[in-house]
Amino acid sequence: MRSPISYFSLFGMILGAAQPTPRNTVSWVHCSEMVPESTSTFNASTVDFNSLPSNLHCGQLDVPMDYSKPFCDENKITLGLSMVRPANPKGALFL
Secondary structure, three states, X not given: OOXXXXXXXXXXXXXXHHOOXXXXXXXXXXXXXXXXXXXXXXXXXXXXXXXXXXXXXXXXXXXXXXXOOOOOHHHEEEEEEEEEOOOOOOOOOOO
């Protein structure tokens, strides 16, 4: 006879597999789409979208707000990312 602990472990694995997980990939978008709306501390109209450097890349990454809860639309935030690629990359630096 199996112990109750084994059944609970199996039940937990089934529940865990049923919960959606965030994508672990960055969705790359055009940087002009990532500019936030103007606020009292930021004036978006001062940004010249035609003069953005060609080596500037922008992206979005969805992550849970609370990792102890299931990942869903109510428990998700989107992080904005930007990266400037050097002409001759020698490696990667993440901050």
